[in-house]
Amino acid sequence: MxxxxxxxxxxxxxxxxxxxxxxxxxxxxxxxxxxxxxxxxxxxxxxxxxxxxxxxxxxxxxxxxxxxxxxxxxxxxxxxxxxxxxxxxxxxxxxxxxxxxxxxxxxxxxxxxxxxxxxxNDPDDKVLVWPDLVYIEFIALILFTVFLVVWSILVAAPLEEPANPAATPNPSxxxxxxxxxxxxxxxxxxxxxxxxxxxxxxxxxxxxxxxxxxxxxxxxxxxxxxxxxxxxxxxxxxxxxxxxxxxxxxxxxxxxNFYGPFEYWDAHKVVALNNVNLSEYFWVKLLGTGLPENIILREIIGFITVGIYLFILPIILAKTWLKDMLEAYGPVRFVSLMLFGLVMLSLPLKMYFRWIFNLKYFIAIPEYFFNI
Amino acid sequence: MSEEKMIPNAAVGSSPENAFKGPETDRRGFLSWLSVGWLAYLGVTGGFFTIIVRFLFPNVLFEPPQTFKIGYPEDFSKNSVDIKYKKSYNAWIVRDEESIFALSTVCTHLGCTPNWLPVESKFKCPCHGSGFRMTGIHFEGPAPRPLERFKISLANDGQILVDKTKSYKWEKGEWENPESFLKV
Amino acid sequence: MAEKKNKKSILQTLGESQVWKSIIRSGVPHTRRQRMHAILGSVFLHLHPARLPKHAVKVGYTWCMGGLSFFLFVNLTITGILLMFYYRPTVEYAYTDIIDLTEQVPLGIMRELHRWAAHAMVLVVWLHMLRVFMTGSYKPPREFNWGVGVLLMTMTMFLSFTGYLLPWDQLAIWAVTVGSNMARAHPFIGHEGPGASLLAIGDINLVHIGSDVRFALIGGRFVGEATLLRFYVIHCIAVPFIMMIFMAVHFWRIRKDGGISGPL
Incomplete structure (x- = not known):
């Protein structure tokens, strides 16, 4: 059971x-x-x-x-x-x-x-800070101090072996x-x-x-x-x-690696993790050619994807689905809302792309450390 | 034109007889002096902050030597990874079929130290699971590029000399550089 | 008879003495007026207004989280100062000093108090943010103060992060290695950030491992002696100093923006 x-x-x-x-x-x-x-x-x-x-x-x-x-x-x-x-x-x-x-x-x-x-409450019916609030604060303070002291007595602060720059603990x-x-x-x-x-x-x-x-x-x-x-x-x-x-x-x-909470941490668990870049998907798997020499040409699909997501999508949304919102919020608020929203949403999206397609990067330019 | 009107009525000595008679400065001249003043102020402040930033970078670093000898080529057997110098110098000495090279032990993802797993014949980073083959090429996990190689050469006494001040990156085609490996 | 009539309790005598009155200006507060004066006349208590709407003193509304954050900051300052008496931020001594703190110093839980209060502070600050968000208290005219609060939260986490290195154990060095290596990925100013390799004159890179923002943070090419000292100074002086300024603004703005939020 x-x-x-x-x-x-x-x-x-x-x-x-x-x-x-x-x-x-x-x-x-x-x-x-x-x-x-x-x-x-x-x-x-x-x-x-x-x-x-x-x-x-x-x-x-x-x-x-x-x-x-x-x-x-x-x-x-x-x-x-x-x-x-x-x-x-x-x-x-x-x-x-x-x-x-x-x-x-x-x-x-x-x-x-x-x-x-x-x-x-009736705005005229106010209470005095002394003693009503000051006492509450005093009690909260004492209770929290007691809690901290008990916590400190029961749980020792962790201290591992002395720092060793050559041995990375697994996991770090x-x-x-x-x-x-x-x-x-x-x-x-x-x-x-x-x-x-x-x-x-x-x-x-x-x-x-x-x-x-x-x-x-x-x-x-x-x-x-x-x-x-x-x-x-x-x-x-x-x-x-x-x-x-x-x-x-x-x-x-x-x-x-992922381990269920009740699972034993077996350091030799083998997980296949072969991640593929979007450019490789496009040029190698879809078109069957090698990766182009030119970096911009190689990553063109990635640039287009990111460009559409961050810049074209808000425009499309503003013209269609979120038309009322644009009107209510005005252009500056709308743009910043879109920007922050889309960047926030890009995290779960990328997670799903990784899980479903083993996608590594949309844009992969390791030569200039520019990977998205 | 309207220069007189610029003097406020209540100003001291505003009566026509003893009006303030300094060197003549018209409005335009005053403005240009003002901008020079502000520019000077900005320049000095900017310079001051630059010096503060420069203060964060000392001229001398007290870190371990970056060049070291690791013995003779015969000491290393073929197709093996030597982890002897991992602790002291942060380098793996790898010998494959035809060459010896020194790999940096710094994971290219976030700088943890991977472990050499002889059974699976790969370097595996414990922090985020990046994996590198014996050659240093990355093949799994989040690492964006292969491990770096250090400059390696033969010293006059026949020992191998590793120089960590110079490193070679695969993605820039630098592994072709004859200084990045030692033919044996 | 007359003596009996004038007999006062010790507290009363004390409260009416010259010394007491000189320190606490209002004397022992009995009347409504005196009580308001007790708040207004004290440099510490006059952080509060003298009177508040009823909902503002209910724990159910404020959860006391803002007050507890401040309390934890004071708590951490005091325990931190005490810890500094025994701690030397060098690779040679740091770790052993930490062990001595538990084993050789009376009241060996000082480090625990400091560490757990630090963890608790991160949590309490988060909950404070949740409360302010759920009550919509960031809405005008309190927008600016919410921003100050977000910065204070960021500083809390940065304080906690810099303190993490000081015990100089495996946990510390690797957590900080992982954390500070993110700094080298800054666009243009980190040596492994996008665009950094474009900043070069001929063959010479301007932004390299010895000249980027990560170096400025950890004072070396890897986490070592200089890092320990830098983090120690950042942890003990630099960030708390900045934080105190921000806290002053935060508290002052609560009053200036019309006191605690509430329904109209």
Whole structure:
């Protein structure tokens, strides 16, 4: 019974499957359109944001980790000092996402009935910071200190062997909050995964208030009024950032191969990984000729693909499907939204191209370190 | 023309008798002096920041020597990878059918140190799973290009001399360079 | 009789003494007016307004995450200063000093406190961002402060990253090797970034392993002695210094942008 559970989890956690599941589930959990909302209602996904839903989900997470701590393979990973924050992260991210959504649902109902959000109070009826807030802060501070001290006593900070520049441990992992980046490095060249994507991530986050023209939902929890925005944020944050961290921590073993959480880290696991560039697909496999000498000619298909994706696609969208959006947002907002959105979307797209077609690079110019 | 109007009414000494009589500077002259001033300011500030950036790059580096002797060609058997110098000098000495060459142990993906797996006859990087054949050519994983080779030559005493200051990249066709391998 | 009438508790006497009143300007706050004065008259507490709308003091609304982030920053500063007494950032001593910190120093959990508080801070800052996003608190007029917050989050992670190297163990050196090697992929200014090989005069490359942005970060061609010292300085002085400026702006802007967000 338990074995079947473990095998199922091992199977489901393979990146292709787990990532696809999350990609499908996120728009249903945070429905951006009426259509997704209907599916949400039909399948009962909204029940997750009720108190029972919270209890059930927390017990499922707890069960998973309990089995994990008893499993001889998974416990090795879980017992690593630096991985404890991940367990904490899974719990706290779920709980606080739940809390936010739970409150949002309550407010959505109130707003539908024409009531003010539950945070609303009479503006003249204010409370004094001394003592009301100062005491809350004081208590939060003490509780958190106690938590930190207990954590520090129970879990020793990890310290491995002294640094040895000649022996790379297998696997070598970045600090946990960068494992999302490290996972991206599997699919993209360092200059994209390490520089361009993080930069777009930071600038994109900073640009949110300037791109979001929705005036509603300011100062209270709400979902329905801002569903598209919340969906995009949640997909980027949970699937493209937090899930990749979990993937990198729990499911990546020696040689950065995939291992199910309950699977033994066999360093000799052989995984065929023969990646092919788009130019090779085009010139060698399709046309049956060799690669042209001229670099630009060789990568012409890649340049066209990337060019269409980043520059032509927004124009086409602006003329057809997103016509209303362009009007509402104006050209500057629309262009930046498209740019940040398409760059964000390029990560899952590239992941799927890698998994399905073994595609290595769209544009491969290793001579100038220009690979996309 | 309207020079008088430029003097504010409330300015000190604005009465016609004792108006400020400095060297004549018309508007255009003032503007050009202003731009020279700003340019000078920008130049000095820019120079200052350039010096700060330059400060980050010391003139002398205290790192291990980059040139070393590794013994005689006969010490290396055919079709084998010598991992003796991996730890001390970050180089593998590979001998194939006709030549000896020194491969850099730095993975071309993100600089981890791959491990030589004799059974599978490949270098496998533990960080992101890049794989390289014995020749240094990449064939799996995210590495964008083959491992680099170091300059290798015979010293006067017959020993092999490896010089890490010069490296040769396959993708630029530099492995054809006779300094990048040693005929045996 | 008269004596009994005037008998005050020790606290009261203390609260009315000259010394107490000189330090805490309002004395012991009893009335509404005095309580407001207690906030306004203290350089630390007047970060808060004297009065707040009711929802703003509810943990359910703020999750206390912003306050906890600041608390963790202070906490990390204090434990960090204490750790600096015993730690020498050299390849020779760093690792053994870390071992001594647990084994030879009383209260051997100082390093744990620092490390786990650092991990917790990353998490708490993320949750703070989630809360601000879910309540839509980034909307005008708070756009700028959200941007400052994103930069503060980035700095938090960079602080955590630079601190990761200091124990000088296998975990540290390889995590930082992987991380800092991303720097060499900067377009034009990293020696393995796109376009770097175009910046050349004849045969001489201007951007090479000894002159690119990665070198400026780690102070050498590979992670070594100079890197340890550079990361130590960045971790202990440079980033916290910049962060404190940003935090001052962040807190000040909360008040200037109309205090905590709330429904109209």
């Amino acid at each position: 338990l074995e079947t559970f473990k095998h199922t989890v091992d199977y489901l956690s393979s990146p292709t499957i787990s990532f696809s599941i999350l990609t499908v589930v996120t728009p249903i959990l945070f429905p951006p359109t009426d259509w997704f909302d209907k599916i949400n209602r039909k399948l009962g996904f909204y029940l997750l944001w009720t108190k029972t839903g919270c209890a059930v989900a927390l017990s499922v997470i707890t069960f998973f980790f309990a089995v994990g701590y008893m499993d001889k393979n998974f416990s090795v990973i879980l017992m690593k000092g630096d991985n404890f924050p991940i367990v904490l992260m899974v719990y706290s991210i779920f709980f606080f996402t739940w809390l936010g959504m739970h409150k949002a649902y309550i407010n959505d109902e109130r707003l539908e009935k024409g009531l003010k959000p539950s945070e609303y 992992k970045a600090p946990w909050y960068f494992l999302g980046l490290q996972e991206m490095l599997v699919y993209y060249d360092p200059w994209i995964a390490g520089i361009v994507l993080p930069l777009f991530c930071i600038i994109g986050l900073m640009a949110i208030p300037y791109m979001d023209i929705n005036k509603k939902g300011d100062g209270y929890y709400s979902f329905k009024e801002r569903r598209v925005g919340i969906f995009i944020f949640m997909y980027g944050w949970i699937v493209l950032w937090l899930f990749l961290i979990v993937l990198g921590t729990f499911f990546r073993g020696p040689n950065w």
